Amino acid sequence: MALTPRLDLRQTQSLVMTPQLQQAIKLLQLSNLELSAFIEQELERNPLLQREDGEDGGNDEHVPPAEDRTGDSDGAMLDAMPGRDETPLDVDYDNTFNNDSASDGHDGERYEGGEAFAEWGRGGGQGFDGGGGDFEQMVSGEVSLHDHLVEQLNLDLPDPADRIIGLHLIEMLDEVGYLRGDLNEVAELLGCPLEKVEAVLARLQHFDPAGLFARSLSECLALQLRDRNRLDPAMQALLDNLDMLARRDLPGLLRVCGVDSEDLAEMIGEIKALNPKPALAFDHVVAQPVTPDVLMRPVAGGEWLVELNNETLPRVLVDTRYHAKVSAASLSKEDKTYLSEQFQSANWLVKSLHQRATTILKVASEIVRQQDAFFAKGVQHLRPLVLRDIAQAIGMHESTVSRVTANKYIATPRGIYELKYFFTQAIAASAGGEAHSAEAVRHRIKSLIDAETPKEVLSDDRIVEILKEDGIDIARRTVAKYREAMRIPSSVQRRREKALGV
Template identity: 35%
Template sequence: MSGNQQTLSTTLRQEQQLSARQLQSLELLNLPLLELEERLMQAMAANPLLEAESADDLPEPEPPAPAEAEDEANFDAEAAEADEWRDDLPLPSDNCARDDDAERREYLLNSLTDAPTLQEQLLQELALSDAPANLRRVGAEIIGGIDDSGYLRSTVPDIAMSTGEPVEVVEKALELVQGFDPPGVGCRDLPECLKLQLRRKNALTPVLEEILDHHLEEIARNHLPQLARTLRISLDELYGCLGELRKLSPFPGSALAPEHSEFVAPEVEIVKSGDGYAVHSCKGAAPRLFLAERYLKMLETPDLSGEDRAYLREKLQQARDLMRALELRQSTIVRIAEVIARTQRDFLAEGVEALHPLTMRQVGEELELHETTISRAVANKYVRTPQGIFPLKFFFSAGFTSEDGAELSNRAVMEKIRELIQKEPPAKPLSDEQLAQMLKAGGIAVARRTVAKYREALGIPSSNLRRQHI
């Protein structure tokens, strides 16, 4: 007999599964405002019982009274209206104001025009040039190898191979493209980029050319006195040369690169109220949903077909579930903002330096919510405060306890480091160890390595690179 045997067994296992309503609530809680608006528009398109009103001050309509309590004449009129509409279910909303807004929005979107890209502008300049046909053909190939920053990422031999033209022709075509706007376009490295711009301004001196060809590394390391001696010029003359270089753009194509601006809309606002702060939802933060009264009345008509009644009841339940999920989402965000308003009173009054440490676990315990729920609720959400608009996540960070017992967040410590560096003498910048000692003298014990990490997070170079030679 074979050693393999098949057996049947049963086991009991307990699992917790989320209902469809809970999953919908979590999904809406995680959505940022713009995606939420898109999701609601999709829901309204699929559910005739859902309507939205842009004005916040309009009350939500109440469901109508049962048909038995209505006047008999009105009942007959509504029954006739139901017969008229029954065959056309589902019906679009007759909200004229919303249709007008949608039409105006579509017109504005269709009226938008994109600015030409860097490659498109270069091709236009190439078409307007009086260069020979073969140079224009090679120039188009060169432009295809230029990235959005303005640098040529293809090599001359590769372009010569792909076009079948000699290297000398490719060099002439590259010189042609490098004469287009913006100045510096078509460069292959940083020195060539800066030299092209200086030549366009007739400002490329032998000293500047020597610096760009051989001494950029010394400048990056801030070895300016040694470089001045190498170039046999004074330190003031060297600073004058560096001033000319700072007027140039290391990425000539950036002026025409597509911008990726992020639209930020706060969902809640913290405002001063007496001796404390109050939290409320921002007006127009999200569309208000309500039930279409027409279909609620149709559900009360006795001669509505069973199929239509079942369809409307299904859509009515879906609409109510969505509206409950929206209310839960907004109330959760407001409750979190209320905890922030109580915890960060000093920040609201004084600014980032007074920011206190706060973790999502602490907020979750106070609101009796799980930490992951807090994380979903604050993701990509914004709040308007007396100090400006901030992401909700901004207020969550670990921190330090000073010698006097005051708690400071990491961001508050970073701001103190920034202030100390801004006040340092330019000729003798503070080292990370000196910064740590000054913070300790102020009652904040921070290790030197932590100071270095915070300084780098602020984008501030080390003391050697900050030193100004006099």
């Protein structure tokens, strides 16, 4: 066969991940708050994209209200599902993400999921002329730990040199109140003897709150006990052997401290009442609560209504009037290209947001449908569930379900849960019945241990027997693994603790 150059024509078919599709997948796994931040960036970048601030309440076009009853015989559910002609995010990409924006019939299409942010002035964030401000909050603020310590420093240390050393040591405190750093370096930096630095540190360790400026956990606890006049030799011996207390080596602690069981239980109780992180008393940072992406509430007839959280969903649309006005003007070729790209990008984003909302709502509704017993009766009725079950039920790929459930939370009558919480492994039933959820089994094990008495502490083997009587086939090593994951000590350690009243 001669080796000669030639031209061949071949036809192949392959799946290409376009930039639009890649970004759509990225949007799918963002939470509502992360999505709002992304939308803010797009609003600044794209002049043809605008936020809708109207309050027409128009959620009927793309996310219709719940009207159809769905579910099985175990529990029905009303869900705000899209219409039958809606397409989930991982189906029909060509129609969803096409670039024929000039003739696709979506001019001015809007995503009716809800406001990205409420009106700023409505929540009390008025400007200078908005009124409603609290004058007391403007005048007085909460005292920080640094200011609190500096105030004590100026009162208790009259020597200016000691104050300089004290200020340097205050700056070396970490967020929980421990002293981080080498005193030798402080002495070298300030040009003073090490003994003087240690003397100032000893003064600072008497400051309020007790326990500050400690260099270890045992020293922090010792400072607090000294402030309460409870630091005797037996208590100091206990503090020097905190590792034995962590291992719950109570017989060893009895020998080291030289006390009886009653005194040791009292000493352990005093240590448990102390604060190992004294500086957190001045930590005024308000913890941000989890903002749910999906809302769920009961309705008449024992059904559930599932809907998106409109308070955190962005509502954007394409400014077609501005596009028509600019297009009518005489533009250069570069300007026309830029305008066309921005118009296509804006149309794509609006459609992508709608598809994202449709997909999240569809997945969340199916989860609620399959876990109906959990919402009605509690965690002991949580069903074993995997991504494949939801994917097959709604006709999507497992990867899509995985992205939807990542960083998404649902507010239910039983609390706020991450969507991934409802996916648990299955544990076989002893009599060949329906499998049990691993989370429900863990809850059952914890309930059995919490109900123990000092005279009847359950071993792992006994817990296995009780679970088998309840129809749960589980091995002893699995019980031990679940118990250790919940940080529950062994039966021997629990028996010692209950005997000492710890």
